[in-house]
Every structure is written in structure tokens, then in C-alpha cells.
Amino acid sequence: MKDHPVRNSIYNVYFSPTKATQKIAYEVADAIAADRDLTSIAINLTKPKSRPVRAGGQENDVFLFAFPVYSGRVPAVLIDCIDQFEGDGAKAVVVGVYGNRHYDDALLEAADLLGERGFKVIAAGAFIGEHSMAPRVGAGRPDADDLAVAAQFGHDVAALIEQGATETPAIKGNRPYRDGMPDTGARPATTDACTKCGICVKLCPMGIIDADDPAQVADGCLQCNACVKGCPQDAKRFEGEQAAAIVAMLEGNCLERKEPELFL
Template identity: 40%
Template structure:
């Protein structure tokens, strides 16, 4: 049995949560990086003996469209799946039910699900340092429960909260732009999940293609990309009330 860690994680928070689960499950781990703009996901096929941990961030209460499109290319072939949505301490809304639908359409059998918290990818003062030690312990214990269910070949599907039809997808949010420190090294263009940054001129951004995932900000070695500070400050004030109180992981099995 192989454990496929299928993950869309532009800034690393979702990957941290995903790895906390996969490291506890029994089996050889195979990473499938949905963030890659180069991979051919049509070539990935699982078997019924395999297990997939499918992890995505919640973008305004929905699965990122590009992550859903890439997951749909994979042949689940009856493999059991643990669904994970990660959010920045605001709300995950319809992310898990949408991920459930996409996974099932791709041929996966859903066996468990998690809504977990990681540092907000834009307003990084919220959920800073998460997943933390408390989260890690909770997720590790839940992974043991999942392993027990897998070993018992229990195929019961958990009840997952959310709405169908899903909430309307949000529009393009804040778009990172280069600062004067930009050396045009091209790393941001290479790593952009949707190729919104011009490879020949990294200072040029396709605003319509950008999904505000903040990967370019995360990977820039010169810290030379950022969003408009006025907009960032306004977003922080808007989120303060709903993001300040600690939310805990929600577990479904």
C-alpha cells in the first residue's frame, strides 16, 4: 500500500498539515504536488490498495479552481481518501464538501476528512505559528484513528458539513507586485502555480490569471514581492473580529 500525499500548498501551510497526517499513516509516501505548473496529472493512477491524503487550502470558502482541475485529472481507481482543507482561522465554509465531490468524481472513496488551521497566507498575523504543537498532537491521534479504520476495511463515508450548491467563488483578491529589490531572478515565475508571472519579465503580472495564492511572495529569495500595504492593512482590520479567537481542527470519520 502506498500513501499518496496529493497537495496544493502555495505557501507551505497546507503541506505542513498534510505531512502531519501522512507521517503517521502506514505505507510508502508518494508526493503529488498539485501546485506544480509543469506536472502532467493525467499520468497519475492509484489502485484500490492505495490511500490518498488530498489537501487543499480554503480560498474564500471554496477549493481553489486550479487545484480542483488538477485533482480531477488523477485516476483514483477506488483508492481510499482522507480529505484535508486548511484555512487561516476564518472559516472553511463549502471547501470540504466541494473537495469531497471532486475526489469522488475522480474515483476516490472518501474515508475521513479534516478541517485544520494554518497561518493565514495573506494576513499572516492570524493563526501565526499554526499548525502548532497542540494541532500536531491532535492530528497525529486522528491519523491513528484513520489507520484503524483503514485496517478494518471500513468503507463508511463520513458526514461532511457544507452546502450544495456551493457558495459563489470569490473574485481575484490582492495581487502581489515586485518591489525595487526585485532582481528578475525568475524564481517567482517558475514557481507560480498558474503561470501568471512573465518568465521573460518577472515584473509583469497577468492580473486576470493571478489567484492571490501568495506563492511568489513565499518563494522570493530577496523578499521583493508584496501586496499593496494599504489593502493589506484594510484586510487585516476586516478579518480581525472573525480571525482573532483560536479555532480548533474539525475531524470527520
């Protein structure tokens, strides 16, 4: 595990298999860093070898925790990571990126988990990204308007810090949290178009795609679709009745544009 002991910094900590969360995280973190004259430290939790990592802060540091929302919850793969975080009074900001359905209890859950680790959560934001399973849902998100909102959110957070804010705002969500994503054993299929280039192997945040035979995918798939979106041959896809039903539900109910929700 790696230590990141730099003080007077903003820690931009994110998990982002398809880059949508990363885009939002950098907009928010860069705005806070500029306004507060902080050193920005990026900690990317996406790749398996980057987890877990000890990270945290001191009283004058800011800790941004950004993640994609999976089934209305914080991705289960990040819970062990959060257990390694140490707040020590640092102010924290929660950012969740969801696929235009709903973020449900994810922001509240993240705020609770960080609070338990000694952080003072002073703000949270729910942003929209293209849905991993249904590209028509949230297509092209985050877009320029989303990124502008994210940057302004960062400036507003910096202003809160200047004012000495320490209280957690009223964040939408419920306790107990909704059930998380069930383990259905779903995993992407691989077509004959696969050239074994290895791109999907490198992109998989769980490290479960076989390097010698990328058609072999072990248990533990998050259905993040990083391999699907990143394959230059379009050789990876989710197939079958279950995947089709999920896409149909999302396209039937979630095409109307949603806007970011901010809690300050």
C-alpha cells in the same frame, strides 16, 4: 502527463504554495503509511508543470488529497487535476488547510468531487495555517500542536481502514456550495527593492510572473502570497484599498485561535 501505477500505497497528493498544507499532509500520510505498512508516494501539484497528472489507486490503496482553502472552496486550479484522478474503489482522505476564518464548503466539495471519481472518502480534516493575506491571522500555524493532531488523525484513519470502513462521514458544508473566489484582477506589486533574482518566478503556482521582469504579473493570480512570503528582499506585496480592507476584516474578526476539525 505522468502515470503513478504503484499498488499498496498511500498517495500523498497536495497543492501547497506556502508549505502549510504540505506540512499537514506529510504528518497525516506518514502516520497512515507507518500503521498500514504502505509505500508513500508524494505527488506535489503546486508547480504549473506538475499539473495535470493522472493519479489514483486500487482497492487496497489510500489517497490523501490536501489543499489550501480559498474563499471557502477547493482552489479552482485543482478541478482539472481532480478530473484526472481515478479512484477504482481506493479509500480517500480529504485535508483542507484554511487561514483561521472558516473552511465553509471546501471539505464537502472535495469529498463530492473525489466520490464522483470512484474514491471512497472515509475521513476529512480541516486544519489551520497562517492566512496568506493577513499574517497575524493564524500566525505561526500550523504549530506543533497542529502537527500532533494531524499525526493522530493519520493514526485514526489507519484504524478505520483496519476496521474496513467504506462510508463517508457527515462532513460540514452546504450544497450548493458558496460562491468561489471572484476574479478581481488583483496581483502583487513589486517595489524597487527587487533584484530580479527569480525566486518569485519559481514559487508562483500559476507561472504568471515574468522571468525577465518579475514586476510583470499576468492575469490569473491566486493571491496565495507565495511570492510575497518567499521574496528575500521583501519586494512583493499586495497594495491598495481592497487588500487593506481584506486584512482589516480578517484581523477584526479572525484573530481568536481555531482548532482543527476532524470527520471520521
